[in-house]
């Protein structure tokens with residue numbers, strides 16, 4: 001029998017659309033014995049230090065660069081040599097932030113390459129990345145109500161209200177609990193006189209005309225009721241996406257829906273009070289992306305109990321994470337591969353985060369495709385949490401992929417145990 005070959009034979013790129021109807025890129029990497037297909041998500045509340053999604057000429061320019069520059073270099077290389085592939089992408093680009101070829105293109109090539117290597121060996125991507133014996137499934141962190149840049153009109157300023165089914169015993173149970181909380185919120189909102197008509201934002205979370213406080217109360221009620229009804233504890237958290245409401249000029253966080261402005265110290269007090277009052281288990285980006293110091297203060301206060309998570313703060317960047325580790329800023333980190341551009345670099349950030357005791361949260365973006373690779377990344381990286389929404393075809397695609405894995409590998413999977421340090 002001839003040996004399996006993971007040598008790349010072709011790299012093709014195609015323009016497709018994401019869940020917001022924006023143009024994005026899908027890449028196919030073909031090896032002698034396998035195929036990988038990956039498409040890139042896009043953010044709406046992007047961090048200042050992220051990779052540039054696409055070059056000035058947009059998706060078309062990225063695709064042209066695949067044909068003219070990238071494919072000729074990658075064909076003949078070994079898809080198993082992920083690090084060389086990713087370094088080659090860096091070299092071809094020649095900038096710090098993938099400004100020439102686009103971070104989203106780099107992401108799609110990098111992940112399609114990994115999948116092509118896995119497929120050549122007839123393995124699932126998660127097995128290829130993270131082994132086959134000890135399959136840890138992440139807890140799903142699900143967006144149930146939202147506002148900010150992910151919705152339109154009069155909605156809460158806090159971008160995401162997120163449920164975490166900590167009492168679930170299996171992934172199936174966890175996914176079901178998230179759906180139950182989402183549904184329960186819909187029922188509560190229908191009974192309230194707030195003009196609710198079933199509208200949802202970019203990530204499938206309810207978008208409704210509530211103040212931030214009212215929204216907290218509604219989610220809290222739903223989480224408590226579902227916990228009581230099922231006997232399985234659900235908790236919730238927030239992604240404040242504070243860089244989106246930070247006014248550099250005025251030096252305040254602007255809560256436009258509530259008509260309130262908070263100075264950094266007041267923001268710190270507000271967030272602490274909300275964590276205590278609602279027993280939050282997770283708070284993402286409670287401060288502006290440059291304010292490591294406030295992250296440090298909040299983390300000090302809640303260490304070991306609450307995940308204080310950096311998204312725009314860290315942008316999946318190892319250097320920025322190192323700064324956080326030194327300062328004791330945050331104890332959890334969002335991992336979005338397209339923030340940094342390549343699988344190799346994201347993996348290095350994950351390794352560093354784990355070593356320092358940070359919880360890693362592999363995450364979707366607000367503009368997604370039906371690509372399911374982040375489900376595989378979460379398992380392969382042994383990430384305790386996958387943040388991928390509750391409803392919407394492009395969100396549920398990731399959840400369903402893990403349900404398939406839980407079913408196919410029955411008896412060999414376990415739900416990840418979350419340790420907050």
Ligand code: PGA
Nearest residue numbers: 042043044045046365366
């Ligand atoms: P995004 O942000 O819109 O940039 O994907 C989502 C998030 O802040 O987690």
Ligand code: ZN
Nearest residue numbers: 239241284311
């Ligand atoms: Zn975020």
